[in-house]
Amino acid sequence: MLSYRLLMSLLAGRELVARFWARDWHAIRARLGRVAPTRQVDRIWLHAASNGELASARPVIDALLRQGRHLLITVNTDSALALGNGWALEHTSVTLAPVDLPGPTRRVLRNWRITAHITLESDLWPIRILNTPGPVVVLGGRLTARSAKGWARFDALVRRVMARVTYLSAQDSASADRFVTAGLPKTALGPVFDLKALYTPPRDAPDRALSQPFDRTNTWLAASTHEGEEETILTAHKATLPKRPNLKLILAPRHPKRTEEIAQLIDAQGLTFARRSAGDDPAQAQVYLADTLGEMHLWYALAGVTFVAGSLTDRGGHTPYEPAAFQSAILHGPDTGNFRAAYDRLADAKAAICTPDATSLSEALIAMESAEKQAAWGQAARKVLHQDTDLTGLMQDIARALDA
Structure with missing residues (x-):
């Protein structure tokens, strides 16, 4: 117990210092x-x-x-x-x-x-x-x-x-x-x-101003990305554009504080982008950087295909239930240990595609070009994961x- 308390004291100290510098007195009290x-x-x-x-x-x-x-x-x-x-x-x-x-x-x-x-x-x-x-x-x-x-x-x-x-x-x-x-x-x-x-989508949907620039068939989402994943995702998007020039990527990082870092990665790929946090117009952007919190359900609603991130590194992958609830076709990387049973069910039913690298991810996006195919895979995922x-x-x- 002593070693655990020492470890927690160190972690607590780091948290409290960060809150102090942010002048977040309520959080410190909590x-x-x-x-x-x-x-x-x-x-x-x-x-x-x-x-x-x-x-x-x-x-x-x-x-x-x-x-x-x-x-x-x-x-x-x-x-x-x-x-x-x-x-x-x-x-x-x-x-x-x-x-x-x-x-x-x-x-x-x-x-x-x-x-x-x-x-x-x-x-x-x-x-x-x-x-x-x-x-x-x-x-x-x-x-x-x-x-x-x-x-x-x-x-x-x-x-x-x-x-x-x-x-x-x-x-x-x-x-x-x-x-x-x-x-x-x-x-x-x-x-x-x-x-x-048990997940059920929130009742609020994207308003007209937000949804108009996005054609669901030509929009895919990279949901809750982590450091080391955006390079693969952006490489795949760029590689797909010659075959699907109207394709838009909504890139939603797990931690929006990484916005500047990700913006540099997008710029290095030569892709145009807009930022949600800055209120940029996404109409002409190839990548929409969704660098906000609490809005993931909006992005699921806009995307015909979702890549579930946290699965290209050693983080165990994020939930497939949420994109499935929106009938968004599911792509994911090989590391899905956090939801092993759910991903096993998807794999057994051929209701999701594992894309371990940029090449396979681009190939899957090209294969998912039609609205009919996206709908079929999305409906299959929803059916398989319905408990x-x-x-x-x-x-x-x-x-x-x-x-x-």
Whole structure:
């Protein structure tokens, strides 16, 4: 535990210094657990790392509120904070999560009168879990082989944490097995349930001014790109233009703060581009740099084809469920470990194409030239990833765990 606290102290220090330089005093108070409620009621603490996890949990959040629960929702990113606050849910407060150290954690548990903790996917924070006074529930739990090896360095701590988990529903069977190996009691293991399969697109659609410059058939999206991926994507786009001169690329980086770096890469390829953050007109641009947060659903709606990024490097790939919900044909790289089961289903049904390099990506874009082909692949992906999820059954399990 001492080595973990030292590591967290270093990470917390870096976060707090960054917030100090940004003069973000509210974030500093939140990270230190010093944001207090205006009303004293018992609450369940639900934690989601970022936008994707929070959006996937919305059906569960709504169901908890229908049960009459009061919630404290914490997140790790500013964009997720904006998303949660934008919902304006009754009996719900949304704030940045405290750093996982004893002082900030205990302040949140005490001030917000926390009775139970629900966390999503792989965001399991030891001090938070060990100090929660009531049940601990993990939904859509994900534990990759790489993460399991990392956990082995803190074996004693991990086993203490796993012993505190009341109920865990893993998003795939391999993760479920790894959690049990790590010390999760078998009696706490629920059925495999992927929350991402519950994703439903937001109601707001691109307005006419935004959608008019984009013909969906001739627009493709590179969604949530990371460093080391944009070069491949831009090379593929440039190579495709002689065959498809009207093709537009919407390039949406995972971290918009990399805008200047990516702009230089686009310029080096000799491609014209426009920036979303600058309010540029995309009409004449070959690349639209979507360097904003919280708008990915707009880009899915505009693109007949989506390349799901995070899959050309060692980051495990991002969710295929969101583009599938928009019936956008799916391309991806070879590294899809974060959603292995979903991508395996897509591969088995031939409902997505793996493109490990610029050449194969360009070939796929040329092959996907027609609206009919894009629609067929998009519909196939949506059908394959549709999960007959029994949300009612899951909520019954959660209610039993919370009320135990």
